[in-house]
Amino acid sequence: MGAETKTGIKSRCRVTMPKKNNLGAYNIEDLRQMAKKRLPRAVFEYVDLGAEDYIALGNNRDAYRSLKTKNRVLIDVSKRSTATEIFGRKLAMPYAISPTASAGLMAEGGEVGLARAAARMGVPCTAATSALTPMEEIYEKAMEIEGCNLWFQLYMWVNQELRKNFLERIKATGFETLLVTVDGSVGANREHNDRNGFSMPVQYSARLIAQVLANPGWCARVLLPQFIKRGEFQKVHYPPEIGSKLTDRESEHMLAKPSNQTWDDIKRVRDMWPGNLLVKGLYNVKDVVLAKENGLQGAVLSNHGGRYVDNAPSPIQALPEIRAAVGPDFKLIVDSGPRRGSDIVKAIALGADMVMSGRPTLYGTAAAGEAGAFRALEIFQTEMDRVMAQLGLNSVDEIGPHIFWNPPAWVPKPDSGLNRAAE
C-alpha cells in the first residue's frame, strides 16, 4: 500500500537568501543561543538537553563531525540541486521537521509556524500527537501555502476504540503519511527536568514559577496569548478520557505510551491506515527488518535526540548495516543530531533517504516564530547546496560514500550497490 501521487504542486528547489534579514543567525548554534535567551531556563533545557550524562547527545554530533569529505574540482556544478522526492512528492532538500511536543512553548501557535515555514521551504513537517494546537488548525493554516506537505506522528493509545477514532480523525483531516513513535514506552531519565522542577505535563512548582517570571518576554509573547486564546496549555489531541491539560498527572503516560505495546499493535494500525506508515525510534537492524516485513513503508532511525538511552549509538552509525539489510526501496530516515548542511550530505552518503530533526526549527521558533523556523531551514538548504558544489555533486542521487576520506569501519564501502553513487 502506498500514497497516491499528488500532482500539480510545485516545490521550489533552490532558495535565495533573503538579503535583508537573516535575523542575526548565521548557523543553527546562533539560533540556539537566541532561543536560550528568550526561553525560561526550564523550558530551554527541556528542549535542549538529553538523558543522564548527555553522552548520546555529544556522540550524535561527534559521529557527524568525525566524517571527513574530499572535494572534487573542475566539475560544472552550476545546475546543481538539493531537491529530492519521497512518497511521490518533491522536496526542496532531503530534510523534514520532526514531531515535537513543545513547539507551542516556543512561540504562540508554534506548531502552525513550523508547518508554514516548512511549506514555504518545500519540505515535510510532522505534526505531533502531543501538540498544543489542534491538527485541523495546523493543517488549514499550512495548506494556505503552496507546497505544504504535512505528516502526522502517533502514539498508540491503549484503548482500541480511542485509537481507531483518532486514526479516522487524522485521515479525515487530510494527512497521508503517519509516523508511529515506538521508543517512549518508559519514562526518560532527564535529571535537568527534575532539578528545574519541569515536567510535561507542566507542574507549577515554586522554582518553575520563578524561572517563568524571570522571563517576562516569554510570558508576554507565549504564556499570555495562549491563555487568552486557548486557556491552559493542553495536549489538544488527547481525549478527556486520557487527560489533556498539561498539568494532569503522568498516569496519562501509561494510557498513552504503554510499555506493553508490540508489533501486533503496529499490525492493527497497518490494517486501519491506507497511507504511508513508518515507525520512529528504532536503530536495531532486527527491528527495522520486522518493520519491513509488516508492510510498512519505512522507518525513522532515531535515538530521540539523545533523550532516552544515553549509551545509544548515533542513528547514522547504525544506518549502513540497516540499509544493507532492508535493500534500497524501504525508506530510511535518520534524525538525532544534524546541525549543518554537510550533515545532510553525509547522511545521504551513508544510505539514508532523508534526514529529520526537531531542535533546529524549535530554536528558530523560539528566536523568531515562523520566520525563525524558516531561517533554520534556509541555513540547512544553503549549506547543503554549498557543500554539494564544493564536492562536485549536482544532485542528491550523486551523493555516495565515495565522498568520504578514510572513514571509520562502520561506513559502507563505495560501490556496495546500495547507495546511489553516480560514479
Next chain:
Amino acid sequence: MAKNNYGAYNIEDLRQLAKKRVPKGVFDYVNGGAEDGIAVQNNRDAYTQLKIKNRVLIDVSKRSTETTIFGKKIAMPYGISPTGTAGLMWFGGEAGLAIAAEKMGVPCTVALNAQTSMEEIREAAPNADLWFQVYTWPDKDLSLKQIERIKSVGFETIIVTVDGPVGSNREYNHKNGFSMPLKYSPRLFAQLLARPGWLVRVLGQHYLKRGAPTMVNYPEELMSKITDPMLKHMFTKVDNVTWEHIHRIRDVFPGNLLIKGLQSKEDAVLAKENGLQGVIMSNHGGRYVDCAPAPLQVVGETREAVGDDFTVIIDSGARRGSDLVKAIACGANMVMSGRPTLFGAAVAGTHGSYRALEIFKVEMDRVMAQLGLNSVDEIGPEIFWNPPEWVRKPKTQLKAAAE
C-alpha cells in the same frame, strides 16, 4: 627522615613547592620542554593511559622492589638522571643527590655540567652507586682525556649523552631572559630578587664559599664560570659525533658504557653490536624533539630488537611508583628521571631529594602489593588491560592465573 614529608605527598607537590622557591627563569629551565610542550605532555600520557588490573588473594607479605643492575643490588629499579642544574636548586645540590641516593640504595648519575666536582661528590657519598655522564666536545682528544680523570676517581659506569647534535628550541627560556650560560640581564635580576630565600641560600652561599658557579668537571682548557660566554670549543652540542668516537671511548674505558638519548631501536642494536653494556631510551624529558614518542612507547620494540641480555633503561616522564611497574612490564630494566629529585632538592636539599625517592619506593611497593606481585621478576605485560599495540605481548608461559 620518616618523620618529615616536607608537606609533599607526591612528586607534583614537590614540583609546586619548588616553583615557589626557585626564580622563575631557573624553574622554567628545569620544568619546561621544547617548542609547544607536546612531548612533555605525551610523556605523561603514555604512562597514564595504561590501565593495570589488580590480582586478589595472593600472599604478598614478602614482596620486594629490589633488583640488580650491572651486578649491583639496588633498592628499586630507579636511578637519578644526570642534570646540570642541581647546584642551582640547592647549594652543593649534586652532592646532596648522591647522598640521598646512597641512603636509598639506588644509582645516581653525576653530570658533566655539575657545579660540584666529581671528586667532591665521590667523597661526600663514598658508598653510593655513582655513574658519570659525559658530552663530547669539538676537541675529541680532550673528551678522551676526560675519561681518564673519571676513571681515576673510581666511576665504573659511564653514560655518553648523544641526543644533542644541536641546541634545543626552548622558547620560554628566551622569553624569560634565561640561558645557560647565565646572563645577568635586568629581567633575570628581577626574577632573582623575587626569590630572596633562594638568592641567599643558594646563589649567595655559592658566591661566598666558592665564588661564581663554575663547570668544575670540565678540563682546565675548557673550564668556565656559568656566566662566561660559551666559546665554540666549549660547546657540548656537537653535530659531527659518530660511532667512531664511541669506539675510542670503548677502547680506553673498561667499565660499563652506555649511550643516552635514543628513540630508534636500530640505534640500540648498533650500541649492542658496538660492545656497549646498555642504552638509555630517552627524549631528554621532552626537551629536544617536540614530536618524539615517549621512551615508554618505544621500549617494547627496542627490547624485542636487542634481546634480554642487554640493559635497556628509559627516562622522561616517570612521576608515580606505578610508572616504574609499567616500565618494567613494558620491557625496561630500570627507569631514570631528573626532575623529581631536582624538585626535591629545591624544596629541602638532600632531604628533599630523598623524599622524592621515598615517594617512588613507597608507591611502587603499594602497587606491587595490589597487583599480587612479589618481585620485580614477576612484573610483565599481563598486568595491563586493553593496552595499545606498542605494549609488548605477554609470554604465555609466564604468570598463569591464580597459581
Next chain:
Amino acid sequence: MAKKNNLGAYNIEDLRLMAKKKLPRGIFGFIDGGAEDHIGVQNNRDAYTQLKIKNRVLIDVSKRSTKTTVFGKEIAMPYGISPTGSAGIAWYGGEIGLAQAAKKMNVPCTVALNALTSMEDIWEQGGGNLWFQLYMWADKEMSKKFMDKVKAVGFETLIVTVDGPVHSNREYNKKNGFSMPLKYSPTMIAQLLAKPGWLIRVLGQHYLRQGTPKKENYPPELARKITDKETADKHVKSDTQNWDDIQFIRDMWPGNMMIKGLQSAEDAVLAKERGLDGVVMSNHGGRYVDCAPAPLQVLAETRAAVGDDFTVIIDSGARRGSDLVKAIACGADMVMSGRPTLFGTAAAGMPGAYRALEIFHTEMDRVMAQLGLNSIDEIGPEIFWNPPEWVPKPKPALKAAAE
C-alpha cells in the same frame, strides 16, 4: 639567525599574536579564521602534531642542508609562500615585502591575482623566484589577454586556484561586519579606529600614496577597488568551471602549470593526464569545506596515484619546521602556507615576513640534525613512530640504519 633582532617572536604563534594586536579585528579574523565550526582548521594542526618522529644518534650531521629543487630551481628549503589576497591590508606594500623576504631566504613566493600591488611592481621591486596565482574568468578572451601579460612580466610558474566554485561559509566575517569587497559599515569603522597604528601606517599610507586600495592585477573592465561590488557574471567564483577550462589555459601557457585546492587523488591524476606539471593539495587553510581532511592526510594516496615524476605540493596548516620534515616524509615535494608570513607581515612588514621564513628554516635544520638526516633526499616515512595508516609505508631498500 638574526642575531640582533628576532622581533620578539620565537615561533609562528608569537607572530600570530603580534598580528592580532596590530590588525583591526575584522581583518585579523578574515586572515586567521576558517569555515563554519573551524573543525578543518584544528584538524589541519592535529594531523601534524599527532605524528611522532624518532631521532637517530651518532650520525655526523655537520654538513646537513635543507636545500631542495623544485621546477629546476634550487631553493633554501622545501617551503614557499602561498598566494593570499590580503598582504596589502596587513602592511602597506605587503606583497612586495613578501617577495623580498622570499628572495632573501631563497624560496618561491606566489603573487596573488587579488593582490593590492601590481605584478609588475612586485616583480621589479621584489624579485626572486616568483610564481603567479590565477582564478579563471568566464570570458576566455579576457583570460588569454591576461595570461599574455603574466607571461610578458616574466613569470614561469602558474597556479590556477580551483577550489572555490561557490563562496565559503565564514560566519565570523559576517559577525565582524567584514567582507570582501570591503564595506565601511559602522562596525567596520569602529574596528579600524580601534587600531590607529594600522590605520595610519597601512590604510592611511595607502590612501595618501595610491588612493583606494585596488586589486591592481585585475583587467580594467572588472571591478578593482576593494570596496566595489563584484559584478556577478564576471565573478571568479564560477560554478561552471570544468576541466576544459583548464585545458584551455594549459594550451596557452608554456611554463609550469599547477592547479590548487585539491583533496582527491583522482583529481591529481586527472591533472597529470591533462599535461599539468603539478598540483597543490589543499583545503584552503580550512576556509572552504569544514569537514575536509588535512592535505597532509591525503598526501600518501595522492603520491601513490600520480607516481614520483609529478610535483605534489601541500598547504594548510604548517607552523613548525618539523611539519616540513613530516610533509616530505609523507611524500610531498614542498609545503606552502599563507598565514605565517602574513602574520609576520602584519607584525613588522618585510622583516616580519622574513622572520617567519627564518623560524621555519632554523627549526627544520634543527629537527633534521636531531633525526640524523643530512639532506631532503634522506627524509622518508621511516622517521615516524607508530604512524596512523594514512602515512605511507617505508620502502625497505631506502634508508638503512647508520649507513
